[in-house]
Amino acid sequence: MDNLSQLVEAFIFASDTPLSLDRLSVLLEQPKAQLRPIVEQLQLQYGVGDRGFYLAEVAGGYQFRTVVELAPWLRKLRKDRAPRFSVAALETLAIIAYRQPATRAEIEYLRGVDSGGVMRTLLEKNLLRILGKKDAPGRPLIYGTSRQFLELFGLRDLTDLPTLKEFAALDPQLITADPLTPDSVEVL
């Protein structure tokens, strides 16, 4: 293993958040083209196998993460209990993830209930972002999901979410509920 490869590995290991190729390129003063094969090599080395962790690609970056199967054991390590999401919170996240940019009114129409409290909590947890204001009467705020959202669910980017069509394939009845062109999910 050469020096650069060691450095990349060390950086990813020591970083708090997933490290993107762009960031690595800045930190190591090397072109991305040179770093990409190194990262790919590391992914092979640290693939999901017999190790306790692997090199995951999340939120546009790379991070070492423990293997899912070990979760029950690893939870013992953390003092605070794992965050649990309410049904309301997950529904709201689901709607925003697929419909972003979405206004609060749109979310509430789809859920049929007031969602202000839930959205506030999600904003506080940094899972939502305010993207701006909609060019519509009242100039309502528009919301989207954040990088932390991708990190939370281990997604590379928003296109990593199953498309609504794929999702509908699991339940054919849902295909008919497709008047809202939700496939055009914006990539962060």
Added chain:
Amino acid sequence: MAIQIRLENFSGPLDLLLHLIKSHEMDICDIRIVEITEQYLTIIEQMQQLDLDIAGEFLLMAANLIHIKSRMLLPVSDDLVEEEEDPRAELVKRLLEYQRYKDIAGLFQQLPQLERDVFPGRFQLSDCCIEGQEEDEVIIGIYQLADAFHRLLKDKPAEVFHEVIRESLSVDDFINQIIDKLLQKKRLSFRQVFSSEFHRGELIVTFLATLELVRMQVVSIDQVNDFSEIWLTLMVPAEQLSGLSTEKGLLEYG
């Protein structure tokens, strides 16, 4: 048949409706609206004493259901058949949409979650090491910014104290004000001089200013009859007014 249902288990009226439709083995696209409405209303009655805020949304849906039901009962005239949409259409659309996001929410629940199912390497530096550390790549949104500011304001409660400002009303200023008005109008009634917005102090100083103007023979005061309007008239041509206020540094009444 009464169904025991706890509303807390439902995230909203759509959720409750979906549950009813499924438990009665109906097709979402062909809801037996009479039956569903009846069931739904029974449940609403049961929860009558619950939280009004939640109930409001459930009541809205109840009204919606009754509306659809009544529209279904209306005879369909033959000419309009083509334009006439199934009254249930919008509700069905919403239910299907909701069903989809509810399923996705279930999917999210199953995805491996950070700090619950997968754990990244985490390092906590002791305080001494953090010092001098460069804070780079801090990503915050508008909400965080506004929230931080809000917290800042909350931590620093509004300072409640009574500030006593000694207003120094200068007769000089009021003289000039009156002259300005007189220059525009030549003649002013006593009432016009004393604006109704003035508080006591200002009224007093205005009065002193008026007296002063009379003493300097800049203004004359006349009244036609007892108790009739008192008029102030400018006696001096405008050009001579400029050097007027010099001698009256003395006239600070505070």
